[in-house]
Amino acid sequence: MPDPTLLKAAGYGSLAVSLLHAASGRKFQQTHQFQALPNVAYTFSMSGWYQGSGYLILAGLLNFHWAQNPGLLEEPLGRAMASLLSVMAWTVAAWYLWRGLTKDGVIIAAAGLFQAWAALK
Numbered sequence: 001m002p003d004p005t006l007l008k009a010a011g012y013g014s015l016a017v018s019l020l021h022a023a024s025g026r027k028f029q030q031t032h033q034f035q036a037l038p039n040v041a042y043t044f045s046m047s048g049w050y051q052g053s054g055y056l057i058l059a060g061l062l063n064f065h066w067a068q069n070p071g072l073l074e075e076p077l078g079r080a081m082a083s084l085l086s087v088m089a090w091t092v093a094a095w096y097l098w099r100g101l102t103k104d105g106v107i108i109a110a111a112g113l114f115q116a117w118a119a120l121k
Contacts, residue, residue, distance in 0.1 A: 001074065006118035007067035013111065014060030022053040059085050059115070066119060073119055082119035086112045 028034055029046065037045065062081060065072070072078040089112025097105035 002066065002070045002119055002121060004067040004070055006114075007063045007070065010115055010118045011060040011063035011067065013114070014056045014063060017111065018053045018056035018060065021056060022050065025049045025053075055088075063115075063118070079120065082115070085119070086116040088112075089115060 029049070034042070034045070062085070066078065066082070073082055089108050093105045093109035093112060095105075096102075096108060
C-alpha cells in the first residue's frame, strides 16, 4: 500500500511547483518575442501555461486525498489517475528535453518518477 507520507510530500511538491510555474510564466511572457505572437498563439499560450499551473494544483490535491485514504490507489481508477499524472509529467519532460530545455526536462522527469514511486509502489 502506498505510504501516506510520500503522498503528502508529492502533494506539497506539486503545490510548490504550481506557484513557481505560475510565477515563471511572467518572465517569458514579458519578452518581446512572446508579446509579438499572433493573437491566437498568444492567447492559447497564455491560457495553456496557467492551465498547467492548475493541473499541478489538481495533482497536489489528488495526492493529499490519496494520503488520507491510500486504499484508493489499490482501485483501478485510482491507479489509472496516478499513472496518468506520471505519464503526463514524462511526456512534458520528453518534449522539453527534445527542445533543449534540459534542466526543466530533468526536473519534470524526476517529479514524474517520484509521483509514480509515491503512488504506485
